[in-house]
Amino acid sequence: MKGTGATPSGESLGTVARVVALLRLLAESKNDLTLTALSERMGLAPSTIHRLMSLLIQEGLVGRDESTKTYYCAAEFVRISSLVLGASRVSDLAGPILQSLADQFDESSMLCLYLEQQRQYTIAKSAHGTQLLRYDIQENKPLSLLWGASARSILAFLPQAHIDEVIAREVSRDEDAAGILADLAATRERGYAFTKGQRVEGSIGLGAPFFNAGGKVVGSVCLTIPRNRFDDAREKNMGAALKANAERLSHMLGYFPKQG
Structure with a gap:
């Protein structure tokens, strides 16, 4: 055809x-x-x-x-399309947002997409500041939803049954599962994930989720920073910026949360 x-x-x-x-x-x-x-x-x-x-x-x-x-x-189609074409509707919309965050904080920003059927996620796009020391970001590779702010900023906003499924598949000890659940609850309360060295040793990660028109989490907008360059006093400012920009992306995708 x-x-x-x-x-x-x-x-x-x-x-x-x-x-x-x-x-x-x-x-x-x-x-x-x-x-x-x-x-x-x-x-x-x-x-x-x-x-x-x-x-x-x-x-x-x-x-x-x-x-x-x-x-x-859905996200898997976007991931495959990105591998072939290097572009997608979501990543095109997110491009200016990622660059704005990279420019604002002079650090690396990422667009992460949820792979619903696999219960994993992938980094679909990234943007960088002027810093020469930064992490090598592997795009379009399926990753665990358990480790790092890029993952937990998605996992925390999934249905509880999906969260339980991911934890049961990858965590063997009850005390570890309890710690993860507590962190996910804190992430929902803040509206963004904040982790230290979970996925990459010596790194700081922050991430906020964005949603589609139906209110389902699609992915997250994230920042990754070397620990020796991170000032704890910047966390709330970075978190607020991520939440605001993730909300912008959600609006572009047709999501407007109910008020009250």
């Missing part, structure tokens, strides 16, 4: 071609199509669309907004 803008007849499409056509349709429609709309645009039965979308959701390529009943390209 060539990207001519026309959708081929459903009868002429094999399963692989149907999946490609669905992903293309979602990407080009700004992620606002319901099952009925997809069925009409594709010329396929709703039951066929539902089966294909269920497979894509299982693989983390597509998500469903329960409030609007619409489908969207």
Whole structure:
């Protein structure tokens, strides 16, 4: 199939071609199509669309907004697209925010995305200040949700069942699990995660979550700083800046929390 803008007849499409056509349709429609709309645009039965979308959701390529009943390209699709193209809708939106944070604090900033099906996350994009001493940031690699501010700023805002699943999979001692749960509670209270040397020895990490239109956590905006360059007095200022910029990104994605 060539990207001519026309959708081929459903009868002429094999399963692989149907999946490609669905992903293309979602990407080009700004992620606002319901099952009925997809069925009409594709010329396929709703039951066929539902089966294909269920497979894509299982693989983390597509998500469903329960409030609007619409489908969207999810984080794993964004991660794969980023590997191929070096760009994505979220990372494009986040680019100026990351650079602003890097310029404001003269440190490295990161965009992290939640990989829902794997219960992991990945660093999708980064920006740097002028400091020559900084950490080597590996982008588009699946990472544990347990260690570091980049991870815990996402984990803390997941449903409790997902949190318990991650902890049960990676933590063996009850006292360690209790400490993690206490830190996650403190993260929710502050609105941002703050860690010292958890993922990378000698590093300071701060991260704040951002959300999609349905109120689900999509990822986090983070700062990483060498410990010998960090002043504890800057924590609250950095945390406030991360929260404000993560809120900006959430608004760009259509999330506006209920007041009161």
